[in-house]
Amino acid sequence: xxxxxxxxxxxxxxxxxxxxxxxxxxxxxxxxxxxxxxxxxxxxxxxxxxxxxxxxxxxxxxxxxxxxxxxxxxxxxxxxxxxxxxxxxxxxxxxxxxxxxxxxxxxxxxxxxxxxxxxxxxxxxxxxxxxxxxxxxxxxxxxxxxxxxxxxxxxxxxxxxxxxxxxxxxxxxxxxxxxxxxxxxxxxxxxxxxxxxxxxxxxxxxxxxxxxx
Numbered sequence: 001x002x003x004x005x006x007x008x009x010x011x012x013x014x015x016x017x018x019x020x021x022x023x024x025x026x027x028x029x030x031x032x033x034x035x036x037x038x039x040x041x042x043x044x045x046x047x048x049x050x051x052x053x054x055x056x057x058x059x060x061x062x063x064x065x066x067x068x069x070x071x072x073x074x075x076x077x078x079x080x081x082x083x084x085x086x087x088x089x090x091x092x093x094x095x096x097x098x099x100x101x102x103x104x105x106x107x108x109x110x111x112x113x114x115x116x117x118x119x120x121x122x123x124x125x126x127x128x129x130x131x132x133x134x135x136x137x138x139x140x141x142x143x144x145x146x147x148x149x150x151x152x153x154x155x156x157x158x159x160x161x162x163x164x165x166x167x168x169x170x171x172x173x174x175x176x177x178x179x180x181x182x183x184x185x186x187x188x189x190x191x192x193x194x195x196x197x198x199x200x201x202x203x204x205x206x207x208x209x210x211x212x213x
Contacts, residue, residue, distance in 0.1 A: 003030040004122050007050035007079065009041040009067065011059045015107070019054060022111045029118060038062025042070050050079045052118050055101065057085050057092040065095045072100040072197075080121045097200050102126045125168055126199035156190040159183065160211075164203045 006023055008016045008031060016034045023029045032048040035041040039062040041053060053071065057064040064083060071078035083096045083104040093104050102121045105113060152160065155176075162172045169187065173180045187199065196202040205211075 001028060003028050004052060004118060005030055005032045005048070005050045006118060007031075007033045007035065007041065007044055007048060007053045009035045009038070009053055009059070009064065010056040010084070011036050012056075015056070019114065022114055023118070026115055029115065036060075038064060038067030038070075041067045042074075045071055045074065045079055051122055053079050053081045054105075054114070054118075055081050055083050055096070057083055057096055063092075065092060065099050068096050068101050069099040082117055082121055094204075097204060100197060100201075102198060102200060150190075150193040152190055152193060156186050156193070159186045160190055160202060160206055163187065163199050164206055 006029060008019050010016050010019070013036075020031045020034070023031055032050050033044040035044045037059045041055065041062075041064075044050075045053065055064045055068060059067075062070075068081045068083070071081060081096075081101040083093055083101045084107055085093050085104055086107050096104070103117065103126050105117055109117075158176060159172060162175060167175065169180050169183045172178070173183045176183070178186075190196075191198065191202055194202050194205055196205060
């Protein structure tokens with residue numbers, strides 16, 4: 001099995017060394033590099049080709065939000081980004097999700113949380129925390145237009161509501177009595193209709209438009 005390649009981005013060397021120790025104790029994870037600021041993240045990503053970047057939001061020179069946006073412009077869309085932050089209701093977190101991050105973790109999360117988050121995102125899922133995203137989006141309600149113009153089918157609407165609850169494809173399939181591949185097709189279709197890069201983007205748009213409250 002090819003290990004999941006992880007790049008660590010944090011301006012605190014002690015944080016990076018702690019994360020490295022956690023991740024490298026897992027047989028399916030390997031740390032391919034470390035970066036102390038956003039500019040270094042992008043350079044390291046070009047050299048090491050990570051699958052996942054654990055991205056601190058607040059870093060000197062270039063912050064994690066800008067770095068996330070720049071990684072998304074790399075060939076192939078760049079690595080998946082998981083934001084690591086101190087406060088879940090931080091505006092920086094919301095901006096990072098808007099910039100393309102696939103989810104976020106709190107710095108006080110357990111070792112298992114970090115490991116499971118990396119595996120989850122690497123498997124194509126997004127790391128959604130519905131309550132936190134709802135709170136962050138509440139201040140921005142009405143910014144986005146309604147979703148009527150997206151012409152979602154009734155089934156796509158059901159799937160979007162379950163995605164917003166943080167359900168995985170397998171959980172959605174069980175809830176709606178569908179096959180997992182069918183759910184994946186619905187998710188791909190609704191992302192295309194919403195013009196969203198991923199599940200996180202779709203959920204943010206759903207909250208901002210008032211479609212989900």
